[in-house]
Amino acid sequence: MQTDSTQAAHELGDASFYLHDYHFRQDNHNGICTLQPQNRQGYGNIYQVQPTDGLFLSTGSWIPYASMERKYEINQKLVKIYYLESGGVTLIQNGRKAQPITEGIHLYLNKPSQGRVLYQPNIPISYASVLLFEDYIEKNLQDRFTPDDFDYAEVYDWKAFDYNTPEIGTLFLQIRDKLIAGETSRLYYESKVGELLSIVAGNFHKQRQEIASKHQSLSKQEKKALESVRLAIEQNILNPPELSQLCKIAAMGQTKLRESFKKMYGVPIGTYIRQSKMKYASLLLKKNELSISSIAKHLGYQNASKFSSAFKNYFNQSPEIYRKNNYNMRKD
Template sequence: MEEDRMKTLRQCKYTSDASFFVSNYCFCHKKKADFLNLNPRESTGTGYVVEINPHEGLYLSYANWTPKINMERKYCILKKFVKLYFLECGDITLIQNGKKKSTIQHGVNLYLNKPSSGRVLYGSMTPIRYVSILLHEEYFDRISMAFPKDGLSLEDAFLWISDDYNAPEISKIFMQIRKKMIEGITSSMYYESKILEVLSLISQRHQLEQHNYKNTYLVISQDELYLLKSVGNVIRQTPISPPSIEELCKISTMSQTKLRELFKKVYGIPIGKYIQQCKLEQSLVLLSGSSLSIAEIAGKLGYANTSKFSAAFKRQYKKTPSEYRTTT
């Protein structure tokens, strides 16, 4: 039986996350309307994954499941694709052949398959929730023909690798997609409009970062740029309790004055404002994905009171937290 399973696995052509859940983890699967519903076996986990294929080469997934045991997924994928995903929570480690292992960060992540092989590790008893957008070459071919001047080919996408796309406006779109998938909405027009919105924002951010880099490369070395990116990633991963300025100086091996100066050159805003942006981005997840009251969210994010949180939220998103919650 195991030999038959491995034979099926080798023959399984990767098209989406469902390929792995069915072949590697033996998830039960059933088609309902336009959604593919996947559930882990009782012995290995609880929860579910849903997937929809609104257009050729485009797959959207929403996962909300908890492994009961440590799980490992080996992969060897021989085709190029781009995967964007918003990880709300989960203990997930990626080990690519020839590279150091990396813990998948909460928030918006970008994965480019070149092709490559490696392993994905899921930690036991830690809930995994994410929204995933998987784009194959045929989908990029379609949108690059429709919008030839917008830099949306697969080749363009593979230039995005060094950029930080964990931005509030992008996170918000992932939350909107999640809401519609949970509600069972199957509108291909809706999903495709959101994908184009995400890709447009990412393309714009990439172009802006390239412009900023050209203006700063004379004063910032590649090593310094790497360290500054590390500082930004640490803040992004711990928005509720971000490191102190002293800890950030240790990470960057810079003095406070130099760190503050170069951080602003690279990110366009001071460290303090970047931390506040990350807190507000985390509030989007808490407002749409938890039962916490607005007062509890304000306290969790370190605001002195609800009024200060609401004022900061409205400055950023042009609506109050309660208005946002009612529309997501």
């Protein structure tokens, strides 16, 4: 059973869950796998392409009509980077506490593990995903590049820093649009995957160097506690935990937490939260169908004026100008 589950995931990617657990309708045409829920299950489409062994790219926009659960047990290493634009999705991994998956860009590193993914009913799910199995990474990356370009040994140490950036968001939107348009070019998709991994690895190195230069006086236990605080903020950026909750997570008093957080990340907690919100706002601005007012409301601002002021303070340009500049750029 475990071997079958792992083999199915490796052969079919995310489609294995939809086909085996939910029995979605499937249509394969010109290299694109299109999946649709049964009429009683939901409505919408999922598109997936497999440019080569061990690599899958997919995008979906669908609505489940009832609560749905998919169980997985994959005894193989994999890397999954995905952009959840919307959806009521919860991850429960290896018996840990349920973790709602927030909107934004996420990194999932699978060492042999099992868990469940829960979908809430009547909440539109919209996403784009890149899934890489270990054999693809070894064959196409590890064997072709030096550790200075791509160090496979450190992949499973990657942390969730700076994923909600405009350049990564742009890549996912490009992948999404190409999938929907029926693009199947291996060259196109592998070039985008290479670009994505290069950005993620670069951000990892940059952040690691910055932190190393700032927190020499912090103990290993304090660093771990502060990382838990940062993750709690990143994973709940639309509704960040109160300071009292962060103190409990870190097992520190308010003064100690404030001082230690600034020492490790270079900015106060409140500033870090505002910066993270602005980075996520830059992703939302790439969706031209969203008004500035709706984005401001989504991020918890009382009005568009206050949001625009905060955005300009961070990016040195208004949301309107930022959107205009980005949409004048080439989309692929």
